[in-house]
Amino acid sequence: MDRQTELALIDELLALKASMSAFLEDSTTNPADHYASPGRFEAEQTKLFRQLPIAAAHISELPKEGSFVRQDVGGLPILITRDKSGAVHAFLNACRHRGTRLVEEMSGCKHRFSCPYHAWTYASTGELIGAPHFDEGFPHLDKADLGLQRLPCAVQFGFVWVSLSKDNALTNDQWFEGIADNLDALDLPKMRIAAKDKVIRHANWKTLVEGGIEAYHFRVVHRKTIGPHFENNLSSYRSFGPHMRAVLPRTSMATLTEAARDTWHLRDHANILYTLFPSSQLLVMQDHIVWIRLNPLAADKSALQITTLAPTHGEQDAHWKRNHDITMTTLDEDFTIGESIQSSVAGQSTMMFGRFEGALAQFNRTVNQMVEQE
Numbered sequence: 001m002d003r004q005t006e007l008a009l010i011d012e013l014l015a016l017k018a019s020m021s022a023f024l025e026d027s028t029t030n031p032a033d034h035y036a037s038p039g040r041f042e043a044e045q046t047k048l049f050r051q052l053p054i055a056a057a058h059i060s061e062l063p064k065e066g067s068f069v070r071q072d073v074g075g076l077p078i079l080i081t082r083d084k085s086g087a088v089h090a091f092l093n094a095c096r097h098r099g100t101r102l103v104e105e106m107s108g109c110k111h112r113f114s115c116p117y118h119a120w121t122y123a124s125t126g127e128l129i130g131a132p133h134f135d136e137g138f139p140h141l142d143k144a145d146l147g148l149q150r151l152p153c154a155v156q157f158g159f160v161w162v163s164l165s166k167d168n169a170l171t172n173d174q175w176f177e178g179i180a181d182n183l184d185a186l187d188l189p190k191m192r193i194a195a196k197d198k199v200i201r202h203a204n205w206k207t208l209v210e211g212g213i214e215a216y217h218f219r220v221v222h223r224k225t226i227g228p229h230f231e232n233n234l235s236s237y238r239s240f241g242p243h244m245r246a247v248l249p250r251t252s253m254a255t256l257t258e259a260a261r262d263t264w265h266l267r268d269h270a271n272i273l274y275t276l277f278p279s280s281q282l283l284v285m286q287d288h289i290v291w292i293r294l295n296p297l298a299a300d301k302s303a304l305q306i307t308t309l310a311p312t313h314g315e316q317d318a319h320w321k322r323n324h325d326i327t328m329t330t331l332d333e334d335f336t337i338g339e340s341i342q343s344s345v346a347g348q349s350t351m352m353f354g355r356f357e358g359a360l361a362q363f364n365r366t367v368n369q370m371v372e373q374e
């Protein structure tokens with residue numbers, strides 16, 4: 001974000017605080033069955049998670065030739081590799097013979113991947129390079145046509161983006177129009193993974209996204225953790241196409257009224273949360289970034305990967321691990337509320353978003369538009 005935007009965001013939040021007002025829009029509702037219906041879940045998998053570019057790995061997870069990472073996207077197993085020339089590829093993690101999952105390890109370094117069923121063997125470029133008794137068993141087939149199923153993939157802003165849709169017309173440039181300069185400024189390619197956690201929660205993925213983009217709950221849910229350090233029910237947000245940037249000010253931001261403008265730094269006095277549609281969130285803190293990746297498993301079940309990205313130089317791992325644990329404690333408070341909501345959602349008719357929960361309404365407008373379009 002440029003300096004002018006940074007100052008404008010601080011001005012906006014200080015003015016709201018001075019007038020004792022939240023960032024207000026119209027109140028809205030969202031149908032509760034969007035959080036519970038298996039049909040709706042399938043539609044979201046098809047229209048969002050199997051169509052759009054999804055952040056599947058941080059580039060530091062593929063540090064050298066032969067590095068590979070496994071990930072699930074849109075309910076399907078994905079393999080991301082770095083070949084001998086350094087190029088990054090994404091494939092369906094499935095053998096072309098009868099579909100066995102080719103790689104079981106979550107990550108590692110290999111130039112050849114051998115199927116655990118009948119040992120068809122693939123290079124990190126996806127090419128089929130060996131298959132026992134192939135000529136005898138498959139005389140009508142050509143190995144050159146039997147490489148791993150390749151998926152569109154691009155490296156941008158420090159992440160490997162994978163799309164399951166071969167005819168996805170969206171290039172990453174179009175998809176990130178408007179928010180690219182914000183993401184570039186985060187210097188994500190230069191960061192490293194300092195800590196990572198994976199959890200499964202019995203909550204709809206949208207509820208878990210929503211939990212991060214309003215400050216209405218801070219002083220209630222997080223009263224024993226971060227709540228007292230943040231302004232009560234004060235946040236602002238902007239949309240950039242389907243994506244969003246929410247700013248959640250700390251109480252310390254109020255001290256800036258006494259300080260010279262050229263000393264104002266947003267990250268010193270606020271958490272910035274980027275929601276990269278549909279389901280990655282970047283929680284930008286003073287000196288590090290937490291990447292929250294949501295992988296929907298069912299209408300009422302989601303896998304979450306929470307990764308602390310830290311600068312390559314500076315603090316040691318123990319420092320970042322402590323930070324990560326504090327983040328996890330706070331996020332667990334949100335996820336527990338998400339499970340609580342899920343327990344009653346089948347008996348509800350609507351979710352209500354108040355005037356200061358406009359970011360939730362906007363997020364769901366985007367989801368609904370994309371899922372419902374032909």
Ligand code: FES
Pocket residue numbers: 095096097098099100115116117118119120
């Ligand atoms: S399914 Fe992989 S070699 Fe047969």
Ligand SMILES: [Fe+2]
Pocket residue numbers: 211212217218221222330334
């Ligand atoms: Fe929260």
